Amino acid sequence: MTELVLPDVLRERAVRPGDRRYPLLRSTYTRVAAPALILLPENAAEVAAALEVAHDSGLPLSVRSGGHGLSGRSSNDGGIVLDVSAIDGVEVIDDGARVIRVGAGARWANVAAALAPHGWAISSGDHGNVGVGGLATAGGIGWLARSYGLTIDHIRAVDVVLPDGRLVHADATHDPDLFWAMRGAGDGVGVALAFEIEATPLRAVGFGQVMVEADRDGKTLRRWSEYLAAAPRELTGNAMVFPDGTGFAAQFIAVVAGDDQDRVRDLIAPLAELGVRPLDVAAQLVPYPALVSTGHLHPNTGQQPATTTNALLPTLTDDSARALMDVAAAPGRTLLQLRALGGAINDVAPDATAYTHRHQQVLAVLTQFPPGGGAELDAAAALLTPYADGAYRNFESRPDGVSFEGAFPGATGERVRDLHRRYDPDGLLRRVAATGSAVEPAP
Template sequence: MPDLPELPEVLSDRAVGPGDRRYPRLRSTYTKVHSPELILMPRTASEVAAAVVFAGASEMPLSVRSGGHGLSGRSSNDGGIVIDLSELDQIEVIDRDARIVRIGPGARWATVADALAPYGWAISSGDHGNVGVGGLATAGGIGWFARSYGLTIDHIRAVDVVLADGRQVRADADNEPDLFWAMRGAGDSVGIAVAFEIEAVPLPDVGVAQLLLEADRNGDTLRRWSEHLADAPLELTTNGIMFSRGGSFLLQLTAVVADGNLKLAKPLGKLGLRLVDQHAQLAPYSALVPTGHLHPNMGQQRSISTSGLLPTLTRGSARALMDVSAHPTGPLLQLRSVGGAINAVDREATAYPHRHQQVLAILSEFPPSGGAELDAAWRAVVPYVDGAYRNFESRPTERTFRQAFPGVAGDRVSKLRDHFDPAGVLRRQT
């Protein structure tokens, strides 16, 4: 292991090592237990700059963590340095008329929703309150209002960034436009976001419906669901989980209606073999990502995941997804409706190029199953996959990078990461 350089004085009381009582609560992600050599917890952009310069000089593996779930596992490591941004968690309304909110990367979406509730505003974000702002707002941001309001990155108006050499840069449409492009979808490749300025949307109580459907083995239920959502009003977004039990299949759907019109969710009950159960209510956005979701991440949900984006499901792709769900290892298959407002954005406007797909499928395996079992279960759907959402990839490689950033987008991201981080400091992973 390389020797650590001398720690800058500004970080002397911001360092946590294996002997520190705080270390057990900071070492890991939600899905993996890690053992970094050093965790740095900066409070300001200047301290982030000092931390990344220090890490660059060390030549050790480096992870940057906003403090949330970190499902990809990249936000910690073994034997390296972690820059933990959880104390950069400010939430400030800086322009009430334009609904611009300045948010630190260490904030979590539950606290953001809670802070915006008195204004009657929301920001399209992830679907769990413990998700960190930084990890989601640099990768995309598929959440409860994906079809209604698009991705989180589609509402970002500016990003304050610390580059790998310690420079502090503001990126927006007029200043550093290439960096601004990359930070919205591939941000972890080019810099460390230390603040986002995001436009919130006015959002009164929303409709939330929970439906449990019996699904057929051939995939007709999934195909009907996909076809329905492809043409549904933009106010409707759904997330689903497939369960396989003793040869029967259940699709649990959570439907969110942005304008509160729960009638839009009623047709969903007719998509399966039968409707097993349903509940519906009006609720504030903060009820979807409540502060009760907040928890430390200590590797308590060990898993390995991958994902794929698909067009509107066909008989073939729907059947393949049912094959995945029926795999003997019992994997968890999640299905999310995308499209809508996401696809209204030009594919070249941000580093997230997936602006035509309609479904995001996420597969997870849990111990004792691992990568081999995940690959075996996922194999059926691979021929239908048309892109990937990188925050759900537990084993990032050049291949998965190109799935997330195909073609011209990938070439541009690669060029920009070499420009802004020529030494590859932010790409040092174990």
């Protein structure tokens, strides 16, 4: 390939193979990649210049905020990576309204640490190394999801560089269509620079880990789903199911938004009674930043190869809970994780943002680790197909037309495609994904 000629403004921001920085910037958490060029802009003008270079090159383009990149799109082979990790500021812009301006390249551990002295928090995924931009343009299912809602539900404005280089400040009254798209489908309309997000007052949370024996027929999972769906919204819960000897175990992780020890105990203790028998129960009060610790921060070098997909589900039935246990029991040894939804997530109207899934109660995340891969994952996911009711973009490592339709069904998908064409008519942001799959159906 002929070496790309860069404008002066980007020459100090470019990393190519052979550069000492390249090994720490080339990959995602789950995949070793080999891009031809990595650009590290530090402001809007440099992002615009990087987009122009990418447009003129004709090469695949990945936009990365610096975090895990489970969506499969934040690096590529032979193309350009536009990495905004240097745009990582965190500042309070309205103390009374608790509005924070967060750079798209920040990671959530740093955001939580910056907010801790104020006694505030933003629900933001479940690991400190997750990047702000990737999560805050797709949804944001975090430790406080049932009490706070999605991260996008509290975004008040976004600064976006469009594919043609224009910088736009989008909110509910200024370019509302762009603002709508940036909250759930932002990766197809522009490059986010910064978000204005409303935080919630929160210093400490109750954190519980409960292990139970789980029955093969799914009754444990159904009871867990029903308990979370009916629980006060201070409680958010995750579950992981795995073989244990000749049977199965379920690990329930619970977060209670508040520091009332009696309340924490009252909400977490019933989880131990949902299985065949309790195996272990632990709970404690911790500062919110402990959940997304700065200790989580690390470079992403493909150190955890994995393939992931997901399905949104209503409150579990006997049949869908049994299907989940079939996934856990399948010979392909797919890791099954469940996340409780509902609560504040479902207070938001389905058409308020590009994330339209406002009635489901459970997100099932399926992951295969080597030597397993796509074939084993597809076989496991097929067991949930009869019960699936949508999908979440950030837990799909092979984005394609099918996953696009799951994330953006019906009229939502049509609006998303229309806005992608309006703001990115040349398809710069919709070039081939790292996996070689189309990221959405052709217009």
